[in-house]
Amino acid sequence: MVVVVVVVVVVVVVVVVVVVVVVVVVVVVVVVVIVVVAAVVVVVEVVVVVVVVVVEVVVVAVIVVVVVVVIVVVVVVVVVVVVVVVVVVVLVVVVVVVVVVVVVVVVVVEVVVVVVVVVVVVVVVVVVVVVVVVISALIGGVVKLVEGVVTIVAECWLQW
Structure with missing residues (x-):
């Protein structure tokens, strides 16, 4: 009977140790799983x-680059439009000035020619x-002179 008790005690101790080991292993595994998770x-x-x-x-950088590119393109387009408008205005002014100068010169030359012709x-x-x-x-004077000379000569002739 003592042997049975010893065997039962040993079995109980082994079962308790196994349960404790299993519980410890399960706890360690759960802790490791929790830590890993x-x-x-x-x-x-x-x-x-x-x-x-x-x-x-990256999105902010792309937006900034796109905004900068759009601003640069708009500025370039505005500058090109302004330059084209300025060039066109300058060309129109030059053409108008040249036409006015040519018309004035022609009118002045025509007036001068007419005045010169009239004066001439x-x-x-x-x-x-x-x-x-x-x-x-002169002819009248010469005729009178000749008449006078002829008259004088005739009178002188008659008196001789």
Whole structure:
């Protein structure tokens, strides 16, 4: 009977030890699983945060680059439009000035030519009239002179 009791006690002790070992192993496994799961969760959270931050930085960088490119394109287009408008305005002003100068020069030349022609015609007419009057006066004077000489000669002849 003592042997049975000893065997029962040994079996109970072995069962208790096995149960304790199993419980300890289960607790250790559960703790390890919890630690591993927690570590995996932390790593996944860190990776997700890093990926989100990188994606946000890339999106912000792309938005900034797109905005800068759009601003540069708009500025270039505005500058080109302003330059084209200025060039067109300058060309129009130059053309208008050239046309006005040419018209003024042509009108002035025509007026000068007309004035010169009128002055020349008036001078020629005046000279011709003066020459005709002078020649007429000279002829009249010569005729009077000849009449006077003839009269004097005739009177002298008659008196002799």
